[in-house]
Amino acid sequence: MKDSPSEFRPARVAILGVGLLGGSVARAIRQSVPSVHVVGIVRCADKGQQWVDSGVVDAVTESIEQACGNVDVVVIATPVDTVAEKVIAVAKASNPDCLITDVGSTKRTIVKAVSQCPEAVAKFVAAHPIAGSEKTGAEHATADLFVGKVVVLTPSEQTPADLLERAEQFWRLTGGRIVTLSPQDHDTHLASVSHVPHLASSAVAKLVCEQSADLVGSGWTDITRVAAGDPAMWLAICQENRTAIEEQLRRLAGSIEEVRQWMHSRDDESLLRWLKEAKTIRDSF
Amino acid sequence: MKDSPSEFRPARVAILGVGLLGGSVARAIRQSVPSVHVVGIVRCADKGQQWVDSGVVDAVTESIEQACGNVDVVVIATPVDTVAEKVIAVAKASNPDCLITDVGSTKRTIVKAVSQCPEAVAKFVAAHPIAGSEKTGAEHATADLFVGKVVVLTPSEQTPADLLERAEQFWRLTGGRIVTLSPQDHDTHLASVSHVPHLASSAVAKLVCEQSADLVGSGWTDITRVAAGDPAMWLAICQENRTAIEEQLRRLAGSIEEVRQWMHSRDDESLLRWLKEAKTIRDSF
Numbered sequence: 001m002k003d004s005p006s007e008f009r010p011a012r013v014a015i016l017g018v019g020l021l022g023g024s025v026a027r028a029i030r031q032s033v034p035s036v037h038v039v040g041i042v043r044c045a046d047k048g049q050q051w052v053d054s055g056v057v058d059a060v061t062e063s064i065e066q067a068c069g070n071v072d073v074v075v076i077a078t079p080v081d082t083v084a085e086k087v088i089a090v091a092k093a094s095n096p097d098c099l100i101t102d103v104g105s106t107k108r109t110i111v112k113a114v115s116q117c118p119e120a121v122a123k124f125v126a127a128h129p130i131a132g133s134e135k136t137g138a139e140h141a142t143a144d145l146f147v148g149k150v151v152v153l154t155p156s157e158q159t160p161a162d163l164l165e166r167a168e169q170f171w172r173l174t175g176g177r178i179v180t181l182s183p184q185d186h187d188t189h190l191a192s193v194s195h196v197p198h199l200a201s202s203a204v205a206k207l208v209c210e211q212s213a214d215l216v217g218s219g220w221t222d223i224t225r226v227a228a229g230d231p232a233m234w235l236a237i238c239q240e241n242r243t244a245i246e247e248q249l250r251r252l253a254g255s256i257e258e259v260r261q262w263m264h265s266r267d268d269e270s271l272l273r274w275l276k277e278a279k280t281i282r283d284s285f
Numbered sequence: 286m287k288d289s290p291s292e293f294r295p296a297r298v299a300i301l302g303v304g305l306l307g308g309s310v311a312r313a314i315r316q317s318v319p320s321v322h323v324v325g326i327v328r329c330a331d332k333g334q335q336w337v338d339s340g341v342v343d344a345v346t347e348s349i350e351q352a353c354g355n356v357d358v359v360v361i362a363t364p365v366d367t368v369a370e371k372v373i374a375v376a377k378a379s380n381p382d383c384l385i386t387d388v389g390s391t392k393r394t395i396v397k398a399v400s401q402c403p404e405a406v407a408k409f410v411a412a413h414p415i416a417g418s419e420k421t422g423a424e425h426a427t428a429d430l431f432v433g434k435v436v437v438l439t440p441s442e443q444t445p446a447d448l449l450e451r452a453e454q455f456w457r458l459t460g461g462r463i464v465t466l467s468p469q470d471h472d473t474h475l476a477s478v479s480h481v482p483h484l485a486s487s488a489v490a491k492l493v494c495e496q497s498a499d500l501v502g503s504g505w506t507d508i509t510r511v512a513a514g515d516p517a518m519w520l521a522i523c524q525e526n527r528t529a530i531e532e533q534l535r536r537l538a539g540s541i542e543e544v545r546q547w548m549h550s551r552d553d554e555s556l557l558r559w560l561k562e563a564k565t566i567r568d569s570f
Binding site: 197 | 415416417418434435437464470471474475477478479481482483484485486487488489490491492493494496497498499500501502503504505506507508509510511512513514515516517519520523524527530531533534535536537538540541542544545548549551553556557559560561562563564566567568569570
């Protein structure tokens with residue numbers, strides 16, 4: 001009996017890259033589809049065995065070919081600058097009706113690179129679950145990381161409609177809420193609500209000095225939390241979304257310079273209005 | 286029997302302004318000195334009665350004169366731009382060995398204004414407990430708000446040594462850790478770790494637009510939390526600490542502009558080094 005579209009229950013899933021996100025997808029799918037078999041594709045099977053022992057995945061392998069020959073879904077959960085090449089490698093190693101998806105925080109560059117390979121276009125639906133943490137590693141993976149969180153799917157014009165539907169169903173199995181955007185819109189919006197806020201957090205962290213370190217309060221701790229994230233991962237995000245990030249950095253610097261000028265000219269009316277606008281926005285969340 | 290300096294246990298305390306901070310001082314002192322009588326000085330005694338009913342203070346009054354005639358300590362917990370005038374009013378209404386302290390987030394302007402009044406200089410030790418929340422109001426006050434938190438005392442050169450010692454002992458009763466700084470150093474450091482981070486948080490909140498609102502994640506939520514704070518309170522802080530804030534805003538804008546230029550010129554090495562430096566700083570907290 002063939003699964004009807006509304007009952008997509010993958011029998012076999014491969015996760016390429018068993019970290020916080022890959023591990024959490026594995027745990028979430030194993031929870032919602034108890035019969036599923038999840039194999040982790042890792043760089044070192046000996047080290048990866050710990051993720052079998054701790055119940056993140058059912059098995060691990062170092063081989064894309066071995067893992068992807070007979071799976072329904074492959075999730076690429078590697079750094080954004082490596083996703084496109086992995087998608088293409090998996091597309092060549094997997095069966096014709098395999099769904100390939102990813103978890104990358106940038107989408108335009110990935111979708112564009114994949115578009116050069118028809119085999120991959122026929123199997124790939126780019127995804128970005130808006131969930132994560134400054135923590136890294138599958139030891140922090142949880143089955144509920146995506147519950148109630150937005151998962152953005154960014155199909156291209158070439159993405160088959162039934163494949164997109166399967167991707168939506170797959171990601172719903174993790175508890176996510178599906179939002180569909182163009183890769184370009186995704187990257188523009190994420191620059192403004194994630195990538196540039198991250199850089200602002202790092203910039204704020206760098207304002208501290210030895211003498212002021214004892215004086216930080218809970219506000220500073222909140223603002224700078226994400227600055228503890230993996231620098232290499234954030235560099236890759238910046239590289240992949242350069243134009244949109246540069247534009248939003250310009251907006252942010254302009255905003256801060258505007259405030260500085262109000263401070264200098266004692267334009268308290270403008271400053272108060274600006275603080276109120278920011279509060280109204282924040283209160284709406 | 287006169288209290289020895291190491292056993293300062295106030296019998297009567299007045300709190301001018303029963304909000305989050307004033308209410309938390311009241312609750313903390315009542316917990317550590319069960320025999321104490323705490324009176325709240327409020328704008329409207331009928332409305333203030335709720336703070337008696339909910340156990341924040343023992344009594345309320347609208348009159349500074351009535352409250353301060355026979356108390357050991359008066360805590361000024363009003364917006365920073367009103368602290369100095371309240372200190373002077375309380376100094377005139379209180380007995381000669383009364384300690385007056387405050388909770389304001391800025392210190393230089395307050396200490397300078399108070400220095401014009403010898404009666405107030407003899408009684409006032411400026412304080413800033415580094416604790417708080419984006420929440421306001423005594424309904425959120427807790428006895429443990431200051432436990433383990435830094436309380437900065439900023440005496441002037443005129444502050445009597447025994448008065449400073451009494452202030453240290455009073456603030457220790459709240460569970461705070463005492464740090465002593467000059468008013469100027471306090472304001473410079475706080476601009477870099479609190480005031481400008483707050484403005485950065487508001488600026489980040491304002492990057493969001495209607496289309497991107499659905500895409501915010503936990504990083505954005507953390508970074509922008511303090512932007513929900515009271516705009517009038519933060520305007521007053523900006524007014525009181527204008528020079529230091531303007532200087533730190535210039536540093537922050539310069540840092541963001543530097544990152545933008547690295548993005549533009551693809552200087553990934555500099556960007557990665559900068560991200561690593563920020564992570565090292567954040568990880569040390």
